Amino acid sequence: MPVTPEMYLKFAKDIEPSIFENKTPKIHLDLINFINSEGRYKAAAVFRGAGKTTLLNKIYVISRLFFEKEPFILIASSVEEKALSFLTAIKDGIDNAINKGYALSHGKIWNKDKIEIIINEGKKELEKSCYISVISAGQDPRGAIIKNTRPTLIICDDLESHSGQFGVSSRANRQKLRRWFYADLLPALHPTRGKFIIIGTILHDDSILNNIIHPKPDDENGIEWQTIKFPIIKDGKSAWKSRFEIKKINQIKQTLISQGLDNEFYQEYMCAAIDPSKVLFKYEFFRYFDGIEYDISKPPTTLLVTDSVNSSQIKTRLAKSINLVGEVVDLRRCRVISTIDLASATGADETAIVTSAIDEKNRIFILDIISGHWTPFEKSVEIIKVFLSFNPERIGIEKAGMQNDFFYTIDVIQKATGVVLPVEALTHRGKAKNTRISNLEPYYRTGQIYHNNAQNSTAELEAQLSTFDPEVESKRDDIMDAFAYILEYVAGRNFDYVDSDEFFDECEADEWV
Template sequence: MTKAEKIALEKYRDKLKFVRSSGAAVNPDEPKDEKKARIDRAKKDVKFMVEYYFPHYATSECADFHVKSAKYTKKHRTGKQFDEWGRGLAKSVWDNVIKPFWLWMNDEAHYHVIVTTSFDRACELADDLKAEWEANPRIINDFGEQKGTGQWESGFYITKSGFICKALGAGQSVRGLRVKDQRPDLITVDDLETKETIANPKRQKKLANWIERDLLPTMDGPIRRFLYANNRFAPMMIQTILQERHPDWKVFHVKAYNPVTYEPTWHQKYPRWYYKEVEQEIGTLAAKAEYNGEPHIEGEIFKEEQIQWGKMPSLNHFKIIIGRWDVAYAGTPTSDFNAVKVWGLHGRNFWNIDNFVKQCKMRSPLEWMADFQMGLPKSVIVHWGFESQFWNDEVRRTIEEVEDDYGISLNLSEIETSGANKYDRIITLQSYYQNGRIYYNDKLKSHNDTAVGLTQLYGIEPGYKTKDDGPDADQSAISECSKYIYRGGKGQKPKVGKYERKRRF
């Protein structure tokens, strides 16, 4: 036996121990009618089925999206489905163990193919349910011994009841998948993406073609279910290629947490502030990509290499400091961001001094502005402004409340918005980036709000559908700062002088 085979065998033995240690007791003298009633209930109620047959997995109550996804799978015999759930939401367990078993109970799955990055990894995934057939006392008690006396290998097994499971590596030949008269009727693609495929769009398209033209056609008959389990952590993935080609395929996109309230989607498992701590540990962008399927966007117009970090001049050395607030009201996971961007003019260069970019209610950015202003040296003034189109009584009331609570005046000015298209306005910043006239405070390199704002900037391109609140505030602040650049000739005075404040109240 090779070293790799020994490691694989040891892993499988651990799986058997895991199944046997579940404490899933059975009553050998149970009346037949009670057993039948339980099985009949489990066939209809997937939540009950999980809790009874898989207590070692059901250490937390099933989430609503688990049940919803499973019901959809069962209802659609030829369904093509993406379980695009965030990290830690049990998509592999559901699509490789729970759903196949539940479908088998209902005579809806007979030949399961599991596909992932490599054959060895696919074998590991296939072994999860194989261990259940072999060692789960409740499955054995209700359905009899399932360990086959014939084909019972890692990566390819057939239970006594006739259920077949085959492991397959991505791109591997699909010839020979037919077993006698049986063809696959359930295919699961699990965690197919790697660093290599993410960096190689040609490879991604090749695998998407392989799924469409080679893998899916191996199914033949009235039942042809296809499950794809992977969180969306990058802008372009094999699953996004397939989704664009097949808009009628079902996508269950599930975020692990609400980015505004931090309420966990699987609240039965994760405590209230779990994901807030995760963001603090790995950063907002990484957390949103891995857990919420909001991948970091690579810029087509504004690029990372254009961002210059440097030691910021002293605040009292800036000619003017402008703060712009892009107002958002709702404070929901799908709402716009409240973005406050503070920029300063030093010589002919623009410096990003600080940032607030969050999906939240209006009070939070105002409190941030108050804290920022109170922390400034007495010789430094920041000129706050927001677009006049956002003005309403609620904005006014919130501003007054925060000013009263902090005992300060923010002197927020209403700014008339340019009639130019927002995209066109933001694009005007590109020349400043190209000419190396925009700098970012190097103390903000690990600042979450700054990173979120930059990600929005990278997403600006023709026809963009990403949020643009941060770049919009950037453009407004930088445009105002640019008015204070001295452009006159020798002996001439600057045309722009004292900054005029305007307030409605």
């Protein structure tokens, strides 16, 4: 039977239940799956407070020994004190496992920076010796080699820090650490069966982790990194609800922002590195309204959306006004527009739907932001939900995306539900994506755009805007790309309603299979 992340967690909970104070978040399972998947070089950016060190040292490393009999694990951290504390935590976990009767025992080496663990199989000839060694940044990894064996697993946990010998605030320090990382640490890995993992919180735009997660166009280091990010808010939801409720996240955000540390929030909690010299959308440009009032004088609208395979129940109320400080903006006196950036159900990108209201003063209020990896049916359900909640007069979808997998599905569902959606095609008219997004800047700078302070996904939009570099193609721009299409409507362009036959004429029949 294959070993699963759930087995890792059950094992760890049995030997040290005290580390499971909060309910285990899905991101912990996702992170273990990511590390254990195929590929030699892994990089993960994780939000501050995600419990990654506990996950790695008290769960992953010990489980890797017990289940996989990992021959030699090398752990590197920013400073010696932290590296040694990691090994101390691992030692405690191993001792707990031994006391619980698991087939582990101390080997001949049990020092402050190196240990040997014997994996017992009931017979002396089946015993396996495994090793763990820890080093700090800058230390020669060759000194950690045991019995002429190179590490089969190298873990860099919090390799970068604000302080210490290689503090990230100094450009010279970053260059020294980068030289050690690529010239000394990476080559220390076992040449044929090794796995290398770097995991941490993004602390600087020019950090090693950020340059791996967000490589520049000219970054060529010969290594095929597999990367992943775990921001504290994803798709408008907390990544660890039992530990970080949305209210608590907002408090963290407001505390940092009040101290002029908005960059720290987006970098360390949203995994969005910021180069201050390149910031186009500055935090001081962001203006807010307090939320939306819904019509409670009528029962909520309920609708069952079905196709031949799927079914989903929608229940929603119609939004009626915007709460602005000292002002209530009646949505009946606004143009409400939804703009959509479609993505495939299997790709890395997400589908994003942004609904905005444009009032008589030409102010733009972002009412609602939703995004996710959705099937064509799920996309249809989300769009119908948006339509019933905000009654947009236009639902603009980039034409190329509509042709791929979606328009036929939503056409069928409209006929099945009787809901007629004002869907129309949007085209980029030859403008590059970064140009379209950059064109939002004057509207932000002049205070015409307002974010919904009551919506969780606002933090995701701001993280994308704050890290936007017009000269680099972004890997995560779904929300701001969808929102940028609002300028097509602000400029007063007219669109005709799209007849589905127009799209069938342009596509081969097998495109809909």
